[in-house]
Amino acid sequence: MSVTSTSPTTNPLSDFAKRLRANFQTYALIVATVIIWVGFSVWSGGTYLGAQNFSNIFRQMTITALLSVGMVLVIVTGHIDLSVGKLAGFVSVVVAYMQATYWPKVLPGHELLTTILSVLIGLAVGALYGVFQGYVIAHLRVPAFIVTLGSFWILNGAILLRTAGKTIPANQPFLSVIAQGYLSPLVGWIVAIFVVGLLFITMFISRRRKVKYGFDLPPIYQDLTRTAFFAALVVAYVFYVNQYNGIQIPVLLLAVIAVAVAYISNNTRFGRYAYAIGGNREATRLSGVNIRGNIFMVFVLMGFLCGVSGVTLASYVGYGTIAAGTGYELDAIAACILGGTSTLGGIGTIPGAMIGGLIMASLTTGLQIMNVAPAWQYVLKGLVLVLAVYVDVYFKKNR
Amino acid sequence: MAMNNDIILEFRNVTKRFPGVVALSDASFQIRRGEIHGICGENGAGKSTLMKILSGVYPHGTYEGHVIYNGEELKLRASSIHEAAERGIAIVYQELTLIPTMTVGENVFLGREPVEFGVINRDKLYADTRAILSKYQMDVSPLEIVKNLGVGKMQMVEIAKALSENAKVLILDEPTSALSKAEVEKLMGILRGLKEHGVTCIYISHKLEEFFQITDSITVLRDGKMITTQPTSELNLEKLVSTMVGREMKERFPKGKRSPGRVIFEVENLHALDPNDSEREVLKGVSFDLREGEILGIAGLMGSGRTELVMTIFGEYGKITSGKIRLNGREIKIKSSHEAMLHGISLVPEDRKQHGLVLIQSILRNISLANLDQFAHWFRIDDSAELKASLSFAKSLAIKAPDLHAPADSLSGGNQQKVVISKWLMSKPKVLIMDDPTRGVDVGAKFEIYKLMNDLSESGISIIMISSELEEVVGMSDRIMVMCEDKSNGTFDVSEATQERIMALATGISAG
Ligand SMILES: Nc1ncnc2c1ncn2[C@@H]1O[C@H](COP(=O)(O)OP(=O)(O)OP(=O)(O)O)[C@@H](O)[C@H]1O
Ligand SMILES: [Mg+2]
Numbered sequence: 029m030s031v032t033s034t035s036p037t038t039n040p041l042s043d044f045a046k047r048l049r050a051n052f053q054t055y056a057l058i059v060a061t062v063i064i065w066v067g068f069s070v071w072s073g074g075t076y077l078g079a080q081n082f083s084n085i086f087r088q089m090t091i092t093a094l095l096s097v098g099m100v101l102v103i104v105t106g107h108i109d110l111s112v113g114k115l116a117g118f119v120s121v122v123v124a125y126m127q128a129t130y131w132p133k134v135l136p137g138h139e140l141l142t143t144i145l146s147v148l149i150g151l152a153v154g155a156l157y158g159v160f161q162g163y164v165i166a167h168l169r170v171p172a173f174i175v176t177l178g179s180f181w182i183l184n185g186a187i188l189l190r191t192a193g194k195t196i197p198a199n200q201p202f203l204s205v206i207a208q209g210y211l212s213p214l215v216g217w218i219v220a221i222f223v224v225g226l227l228f229i230t231m232f233i234s235r236r237r238k239v240k241y242g243f244d245l246p247p248i249y250q251d252l253t254r255t256a257f258f259a260a261l262v263v264a265y266v267f268y269v270n271q272y273n274g275i276q277i278p279v280l281l282l283a284v285i286a287v288a289v290a291y292i293s294n295n296t297r298f299g300r301y302a303y304a305i306g307g308n309r310e311a312t313r314l315s316g317v318n319i320r321g322n323i324f325m326v327f328v329l330m331g332f333l334c335g336v337s338g339v340t341l342a343s344y345v346g347y348g349t350i351a352a353g354t355g356y357e358l359d360a361i362a363a364c365i366l367g368g369t370s371t372l373g374g375i376g377t378i379p380g381a382m383i384g385g386l387i388m389a390s391l392t393t394g395l396q397i398m399n400v401a402p403a404w405q406y407v408l409k410g411l412v413l414v415l416a417v418y419v420d421v422y423f424k425k426n427r
Numbered sequence: 428m429a430m431n432n433d434i435i436l437e438f439r440n441v442t443k444r445f446p447g448v449v450a451l452s453d454a455s456f457q458i459r460r461g462e463i464h465g466i467c468g469e470n471g472a473g474k475s476t477l478m479k480i481l482s483g484v485y486p487h488g489t490y491e492g493h494v495i496y497n498g499e500e501l502k503l504r505a506s507s508i509h510e511a512a513e514r515g516i517a518i519v520y521q522e523l524t525l526i527p528t529m530t531v532g533e534n535v536f537l538g539r540e541p542v543e544f545g546v547i548n549r550d551k552l553y554a555d556t557r558a559i560l561s562k563y564q565m566d567v568s569p570l571e572i573v574k575n576l577g578v579g580k581m582q583m584v585e586i587a588k589a590l591s592e593n594a595k596v597l598i599l600d601e602p603t604s605a606l607s608k609a610e611v612e613k614l615m616g617i618l619r620g621l622k623e624h625g626v627t628c629i630y631i632s633h634k635l636e637e638f639f640q641i642t643d644s645i646t647v648l649r650d651g652k653m654i655t656t657q658p659t660s661e662l663n664l665e666k667l668v669s670t671m672v673g674r675e676m677k678e679r680f681p682k683g684k685r686s687p688g689r690v691i692f693e694v695e696n697l698h699a700l701d702p703n704d705s706e707r708e709v710l711k712g713v714s715f716d717l718r719e720g721e722i723l724g725i726a727g728l729m730g731s732g733r734t735e736l737v738m739t740i741f742g743e744y745g746k747i748t749s750g751k752i753r754l755n756g757r758e759i760k761i762k763s764s765h766e767a768m769l770h771g772i773s774l775v776p777e778d779r780k781q782h783g784l785v786l787i788q789s790i791l792r793n794i795s796l797a798n799l800d801q802f803a804h805w806f807r808i809d810d811s812a813e814l815k816a817s818l819s820f821a822k823s824l825a826i827k828a829p830d831l832h833a834p835a836d837s838l839s840g841g842n843q844q845k846v847v848i849s850k851w852l853m854s855k856p857k858v859l860i861m862d863d864p865t866r867g868v869d870v871g872a873k874f875e876i877y878k879l880m881n882d883l884s885e886s887g888i889s890i891i892m893i894s895s896e897l898e899e900v901v902g903m904s905d906r907i908m909v910m911c912e913d914k915s916n917g918t919f920d921v922s923e924a925t926q927e928r929i930m931a932l933a934t935g936i937s938a939g
Contacts, residue, residue, distance in 0.1 A: 237809075237811045240811070241811040241815045242815070243814070295806075295810070296807065296808060297803055298806075300792070300796070303788065303792075304788065304792070307786070307787045308785040310781055310782050311776075311782050311784055312785065312796065313764055314764050314776055314782050316764050316769075316773075316797055317765065318765045374785070375787065
């Protein structure tokens with residue numbers, strides 16, 4: 029009974045069971061999301077899953093979800109980043125200041141150009157801060173927990189300095205598009221067709237590659253069913269959000285970034301090494317991997333994503349304030365954990381974290397719609413997190 | 428019923444399944460009271476699984492069949508890990524389980540420390556430890572910190588830990604895989620002493636000669652099935668090997684047709700300090716050279732500095748104070764394993780769990796980890812090419828697993844070792860350093876590893892192989908360097924090698 033083939037066996041039923049077991053966690057999360065949605069819909073008499081609210085749930089999750097995309101890799105390598113909320117907040121304040129105060133003085137009248145410059149500066153601030161943190165953690169070897177805790181305070185101070193306690197408006201029309209804009213239904217459908225086409229093309233490319241290397245192919249209907257399922261999800265989503273204003277631009281942004289980073293984490297050396305480092309740092313180092321360089325890059329990526337998140341935040345709320353980004357780091361971490369990222373490192377996926385974030389956003393929105401007092405919203409959120417992880421531990425033990 | 432009284436343990440139709448694997452299928456055999464009973468079989472045959480059933484890792488109800496102990500069925504509960512020990516079944520697992528930062532005594536009594544009013548009574552703890560150690564003539568201090576011990580002594584501490592409750596059955600799962608000959612002799616002495624104290628011993632090993640030194644009878648497992656139980660006196664090595672692998676094996680070491688070329692790698696009078704303790708010198712003058720396409724064996728006792736030497740060369744251990752390392756005639760300074768690999772030097776580390784494997788990841792990911800550069804086009808890793816290359820190694824070494832996506836920690840010890848070997852054989856370096864590469868690997872798979880080593884060296888790759896098995900060093904090397912007390916103590920051609928000569932150099936009894 030030695031290794032003969034790694035392709036799925038010919039028995040589709042047992043194969044299905046195997047797949048189900050392997051992706052148990054993802055399916056459990058999807059089921060949980062659906063239960064939450066249905067539950068709140070019934071409770072709210074239908075408004076909860078109306079097109080408008082549905083659209084808003086997704087739009088609301090983007091800012092912390094952008095942070096979770098990077099946080100997954102940070103936790104996977106066995107680290108933590110407590111500064112992401114404040115860094116996103118600081119970026120949002122910088123962007124607000126740039127487009128409201130600085131550029132209008134230096135380059136009056138060029139609204140589009142100055143918005144672009146403000147955004148680029150925001151992204152650069154995030155990435156540069158990531159470079160700084162990555163250097164201290166990876167090369168000076170100060171534990172990430174300490175460094176990012178320090179950064180939390182440093183950035184908090186920086187936010188206070190920049191705002192001087194006041195609120196800076198961030199309502200340039202071009203800037204607002206980033207988090208408040210929508211694609212028109214027609215453009216939405218074009219995007220949908222493009223994505224569906226891409227799904228099928230990747231499926232066929234992957235099958236062709238398997239043939240080239242002489243592996244057994246899974247039956248075509250199996251691949252087709254799966255791809256068709258994802259295609260249907262995309263179409264249904266676009267159809268539904270088109271009932272309200274159309275595809276939300278921030279959600280599109282999140283989707284592109286999440287897919288890109290997920291791809292990187294599975295298909296590049298950088299991503300593979302991140303998982304290996306979290307699984308066994310010593311063994312990975314002895315495999316000739318440049319551990320420090322890799323960890324450094326993880327924090328640079330995290331910083332850049334904080335930049336993206338901060339720009340979106342400025343656009344979303346329309347101003348930069350002293351409270352910008354407060355508590356987002358915990359939401360981002362919670363989304364990762366809900367999505368199956370192991371705090372011990374080595375395990376975790378970006379799609380999982382996205383669903384984790386969706387669950388949190390669905391819950392928050394639902395409780396708000398039902399006018400549950402904020403105090404109880406916190407209590408419930410905390411309970412859900414612990415309960416979810418307990419259920420996961422329980423099923424892992426008893427499988 | 429006098430007959431039954433002789434039988435201390437009986438397995439009746441024991442079957443144990445894991446997802447995708449049947450580890451034991453319908454195995455039945457008996458073990459007589461007071462004997463030393465050897466169990467042998469290929470990697471993944473189910474030996475460790477059987478022992479874990481006895482020790483309660485897989486409690487009653489998680490397997491099919493019956494285990495009869497002292498005339499009644501053994502029903503260990505999942506909730507209590509000490510139950511087996513309380514009933515007199517002691518086990519020393521395949522992998523060391525000591526906590527390196529604690530003392531010998533604390534390790535021996537871990538989890539059942541003598542307490543008075545809720546406080547640990549250290550004096551009693553150390554006194555009791557000393558009593559156990561001296562009863563079985565183990566030469567270790569109870570106060571020593573475990574990480575300062577050599578593997579041989581650690582193994583003794585493991586045994587002491589297992590024995591400290593009145594053990595009737597002692598299970599030893601590959602206790603000698605990391606030991607050198609002298610230490611094996613010591614262990615044998617301890618086992619004979621235990622036998623005199625009436626302890627029944629179950630002994631698992633891949634060093635088959637040991638069975639003939641110490642066991643009274645031998646059970647052979649193959650693919651989870653019991654093949655035979657026979658008195659050792661009725662067996663010989665050839666018979667045992669052929670029952671074990673299911674075919675004849677004429678030779679243990681494949682003949683290579685190597686013709687080593689010019690010198691490509693040189694180490695000259697290397698001295699180095701312990702990185703954590705700059706008072707202590709860990710290398711006290713090592714010199715050797717390595718030719719293209721050559722296999723250089725490094726022999727020596729445990730603790731003679733062999734692992735320290737190769738880890739230092741690899742840039743991962745000692746602080747070099749003097750001496751030179753030259754590759755292709757040019758002096759090189761290696762500061763990390765990353766740099767070493769850029770120079771074309773790879774190392775198969777000694778400790779597979781800590782340094783060799785990412786246990787939570789799949790076999791595939793483990794094999795390819797050191798070799799992703801081979802499969803990367805621009806940024807993207809060609810996962811089909813990765814799978815194909817990994818499969819070919821998995822096949823030739825017969826890694827036993829449902830597929831390559833199985834996590835490494837679900838493999839048997841020997842199969843894990845094969846994964847580590849595959850990873851490094853795939854890396855195609857210029858110089859391949861192997862630190863005890865066949866530890867815990869069965870005879871059949873060893874042969875395959877040797878064949879791959881021959882292929883590599885014939886294609887011009889130079890190999891440095893550390894081994895604690897003298898036969899292996901003599902069987903595979905072109906030249907042999909012997910280390911003694913952190914120094915190189917002589918290098919000679921394999922044609923001039925005898926086991927006596929190597930042992931003499933290794934123990935430093937005579938020079939030359
Ligand atoms: N936790 C587990 N999950 C899945 N499969 C397992 C697990 N533990 C063991 N196996 C499988 O059971 C089989 C028997 O393993 P076992 O460890 O008993 O082998 P072994 O005879 O001790 O081999 P070795 O000589 O390599 O130590 C192997 O095929 C192994 O892959
Ligand atoms: Mg074993």
